[in-house]
Amino acid sequence: MININEKLNNLKNLISSYGSCAVAFSSGVDSTFVAYVAKDVLGDKALLISIEAQTLTSRDKSDMDLYAKKIGLKLIKAPCNQLEVENIAKNSPKRCYYCKQAVFTKIKEIAKEHGIETIVDGTNASDCNDYRPGMQALEELGIKSPLKDCGFTKDEIRQCLKNWNIEASEKPSSGCLATRIPYEEVITQEKLDIIRKCEDYLLDLGLKNVRVRLENKNARIEVMPNERSFFFDEKVMDDVYAKFKSFGCTYVSLDLKGYRTGSLNEILDEGL
Template identity: 40%
Template sequence: MVFDGFFTQEKTMRTLEEKYINLQNIIRNYDRLAIAFSGGVDSTFLLKVARDVLLDNVVAITARSVSFPEREHKESEDFCKVSGIKQIVVDVDQMSIEGFKNNPPDRCYLCKKVIFETIIESAKQLGIDVVAEGSNADDVCDYRPGMRAIAELKVKSPLKEADLSKDEIRTLSKELGLPTWSKPSFACLATRFVYGQEITEEKIKMAGKAEELLFDLGFTQARCRVHENMARIEIMQDEFEKILQNDIRTRIAKEIKALGFSYVALDLQGYRTGSMNETLNITG
């Protein structure tokens, strides 16, 4: 990929070009590669670069589960079809994973381990020994117990290895013409629940539909955090004025209550990643 002078103006841009080239070299070390592909910003960028480097020696493996909305799965399928990339879809029953429904602080570890074991097995059936996923350099700054499962299973994280941040991945994605460059960040819907609160399939779907409503109304980033029978809405602070418009506010309250919530609240701190981790006593 030639960036036509994109990186020639500033030192920071030249550094980003070096990271991009380093990522290509990291991927080039593998003869064949399976990418755990969700269709999000990071995994789409990783899959695109792997496809450019390895051509037909890369395959996308997508785990389909109740905590990832059908809209996300459809977008992942569309990208692979347009890009001519082979995609394997594996079904994972999260509700049957031991401990998952109880939602302990290490729930993500329990879930990720089963999901990646399934992906690794699927890759092996294709004769592929190396699986990579899309964690980036920013992910080391938050509480992410799922990273332990990735390390234990020896899954590769090329974006993190190349020291690429989320913003840098968006910048490169835009230059590569990827439709996901401005896509809102998404995380498994199980992250919407207070630790210790039981996760049910019904409430996962309620949270997903609430967020779909917010995105359909034009909010650029949104979360529906589940506190028993209350939906705590997180949006970007610069969109507070919009959500407080009477017609939008009343519609959101009415439609989210119709999903099964008794109360709908707006978080005055606004959207932020990992807000459910704020009550955890994490050191080190």
Template identity: 45%
Template sequence: MEINKKLDNLKSRLLELESVAIAYSGGVDSNFLLKVAKDTLGDKVIAVTLHAMMHSDREIEEAINYAKEFQVKHIVVNIDNFKVEKFIENNSDRCYHCKREVFNTVKGVANKHNIKYVLDGTNLDDLGDFRPGLKALEELNIISPLKECKLTKEDIRNLSKQMNLNTYNKPAFACLATRIPYGTKITKDLLKKIEKSEEYLVSIGFNQFRVRVHNDIARIEVGKDEIHKFFNEDLLNKTHKKLKEIGFKYVTLDMAGYEMGSMNK
């Protein structure tokens, strides 16, 4: 009953807004929000995806395909040179400066299409992590209806499953910069090495993972239910060889397993 009430509240909130542009990554939260918005507001919804150096090509392709399924107008803005110096410097407020740039761009697209409000997929659980980007959303008057309607990640996954969305069990995914420790300068080359390494983990069947970077060391985190896959000498050797080919000098496996936001510690 409670989860359905939250969904009703979300639909009512969307109707109040009348027309919306959704900052769309194709992840669990934004995909759910886009589907509910499309069902509620019809053609008064657009999806806006930014493709910059910190975004995986695979994630962008998935977002494009999902938006097509919903028959939503989808605008992909390519930013080949993401020249936000405070992002490149990668201090602890990196996400704040990135979000300001990204959402100013989304607001510009919304204005061009006569859309009143810009929405994002922040949910209630996101408030429990270190997220300096939330301050930027507040400053830019970005609306987070999932958070407003007290929808948790579990709620969103359960409702997504009821709605037959492919993303209901999609692993959590964050921008590639989250794999780099604060204080280490972000470069396109480093982000590409991370992306290639994680694409390799996908290709050998891993579901939830991160490749964290510490200078010339790649530290692989995988879900605790998947660590046992590495208890195989052949897989260890292949993974070591592959990541060294990609450009890392040392390759390690984190025995504590995957942990969301572990770099924030």
């Protein structure tokens, strides 16, 4: 079995072989790790490109400029109205495919304007364990996924960042806000705004990692299993309910199982 140091050397050699690259940067753990390695081996021949999409979480938006400055690479931000793409707004089980297709087509255009042909993203080996149709779009567009190619898992990525004393090592995964809406329910700006407000409110209360799944404006809260007891207080429940109602939710509930990656994909196992 290849150890983490061997994987890191393989990763550096792989990214170095590109000559130059643009990192699809979301300020999440994975793209941040790729960006640090790209800076290390390519220097200013690496570039960060972020798409300012409606589905970005508030946390990821606020971290972009901060992380880019710490990494020391130029950051280009470009808007992309995902909801103008019918196949994204319709929210079929292939939504992620159409979204990646739209976002990375835009990233490729920007990179080409700067003389860069190679685009890398933060897909890693752990992502292969979940339903991710967007990976097909990446392959079709020729996007490189060096973390996946070198066998890096999410835990190993966090460990490397921790070894380098980079604060992003502790950043919870946030994903895109579209993953909070059940398949086949149309995604609207209003729904995304409700989800963003609800999640920001819970994070401001001190919870570490949250998801607010929204179905027909009915909110289902997922938190880490060890944080479920935070809600076992009548005042907390009343306050959260009142705040969520003010944001536009109809009903509010707590998922008793707690947060898990891709919980809305569970219905796919039963068949749509």
